[in-house]
Amino acid sequence: MKFKFSAALSAVAAGVLLLSACAGQDSSSPAATGSSEASDSGASAVSTDSVGGKLVILSGNVGGKTPEGNEKFAKALGDKLGLDVTLDKPASDYDQKVLTALGSGAKYDLIEVSDLAKLNAFISQGVVTDVTDFVQNSPVLSDPSVIPTAEWDQLKGKDGKIYGVFSKFQGATMPIVRKDWLNKLNLQEPKTLDELYDVLKAFKEDDPDGNGKADTYGLSTSGLYDIQGIMSAAGLKYRYVIKDGKRTIPYASDAAIPMYEWFAKLVKEGIMDPNFVTNDTAKMRNLFLSDRVGMITYWDAWVGMFNNLKKQEDPNTTFQAEGMASIPAADGAILMRRGDPDFWIIPKNAPHPEAAKKFLEFWQTQDGILLGSLGVEGYDYTVDNGVYTLTDTGKQANMDHGVPFWYNSNVKSPFPALPGVEDAMALSKKYATLELSLPTWPDAEKIVTNYALKAMSGQMPAKDAVAQMQKELKDANLIDE
């Protein structure tokens, strides 16, 4: 009996495995068919009136802010495209959701990605459709006024082919300073490392919030990439820099030692928020918004959002955030960090690649940009005789439904830009450059951040930290010199 029962169980198990194996086969076979379908589909731009059918999207940022808002967003998108749109926008753990979806053979027509290292990984995993022909033949996407031609280089694989289409314009991170505190303390925007130290010290010691308590910090950060605006003073770019064909990491070079010592001095004197090692960006933002810190390093778009949030909270607020350029190096060069772009990929197993392409063109048009920024008409905003008005829901969304900024220079927002953001964006456009992230960066990053944070927080002399960094990076063959 025991044997029979075991046999029955085994049979069930085997059946399940067989079925699952079949499912696995099924999930991988469309990859092949999808591939051929997608690869030859770029010969011409998509006809906007011939696609019809369904469109299934997996998105991290694009969409409504609530489940209800997301439903309305998908409906509005579907109406505009003439498609039955399903918009899957997970509330959290987006990267895991994407990986699970791709690994399990779930079929999406479009997936939003915001990490170039991930794009390269997906290309090498055989996941992404080549959209070069489609982009080059599309009257919308090939128009330099819609997307500047040079920008496409970001989305090219090693083979020179284009594997994604931008979902928005990505800005840069920069030092964001309390301009009202500068004014109150009669200080100028710092242009050198010494001036920056003086300003931060004044923010700490001169009671800039006027509450009579020594409860403010000069500077707070979250993560090492955020300090690019200050490391610029030594001409140091984050991640990899190729020098004479050799892989180098400037943050692990001897030139970084005085910079780490500078930070350690700030920490020792209580000028820097001591929680900078454990801060996440939300904590850092809250510290800035609650008058606890005079300077943070964060995205340009947030300059406007900070000012807007405080204005909504109190129309008479004196709060004024301002983006500033990185501290220039001795040769005058200013280094700023441009973020990886947000972009769409068409997975090779996409069931409706033509519908996806229809969307990709639509997304760069006036209607697409309005939907991605303002949101859904009648829900996020209303239009009366050509006058746009944000609803309360729309105000909370801060004109960001995945596209706070866009490439298309022909499309103007019906609302003025949030205060301070245009100046910040101008700096980004002028100075910000992408970082070079090689496949070995995840391993190198652990070593660099570990010792850099130890040096900055004063746990370890900067010289020793950099020496240890260099030794471990070389031992693990993560740098060449």
Added chain:
Amino acid sequence: MKTLKKYGPFYLLMLPVAIYFILFSYYPLVKGLQTSFQDYKLMGARPYVGFANYETVGHDPTFWNAFWNTLIIGGGIWIGGFFAPLIVALSLNEVLHRPFKKAAQLILYVPHLLSWVVIGGVCIFLLSPDTGFVNLLLGKLLGLKPINFLAEDSWARGIMIGSAVWKDMGYNCILFLAGIVAINPSLYEAARMDGATRWQQLLYVTLPQLANTMKVILLLNTLGILRIFDQIFVMRNPAIAGKVDVLMMYTFQKGIMEIRIGPAAAASFYVVLLTLLLTVAVRKMTRFDEV
């Protein structure tokens, strides 16, 4: 056939549970094992590569660093997670004031009900160098300078062990208390008649009678040693990563962050294998089968 007829309904009752485990435990296990032998791509062909993924992981110093971290942190939690609730349970057993005893049990148990996201957030807040309660207390009472507990190597593992032991202390404490309640009162009565003091009753009656409960708790704790993840994921930061990143964190980073599914699957099978070995060792050591 007769037996099948006799016990058929019971087998039928077992079926949903069996199906559940087959679908959600054994199938992923088998699938994971298969993946660990493949050059696993998210789409397309997935050729078998023998033990290449196991070799990759075995030659990765990060894996061995995570392995030692796991043994140290897991070992600390294993020991602390056994003795701390035992001491608390024995102490609570001596408390005669019933409302206090119940309130203490409740307070001890509550952290077990909360997720690591909450507990981790509380710990980060309490241990903050500027506004954290712990540093404020140390400053006021002992005049100590603020310590950045969650950013210093020397504290990192201790904080992880301490917070994990604290979180689950209530749960294991209840198991011990249940064991204590089940001890035959006549044993205490006999001991008292023989002139045993309270300390001697504890040593010669309570502890020996709790042996079986101790074995179960030891075994349950052993099963969890190598699977620590949530806590580390929430409480780690780059400054202490080298001291607290454990095997499951390594698996997560390889699989999810770097999309190297094959090595991630191989690493997780090392964890399965090691857990199996540890469990067998603990069973042998505690003579678990003699329970």
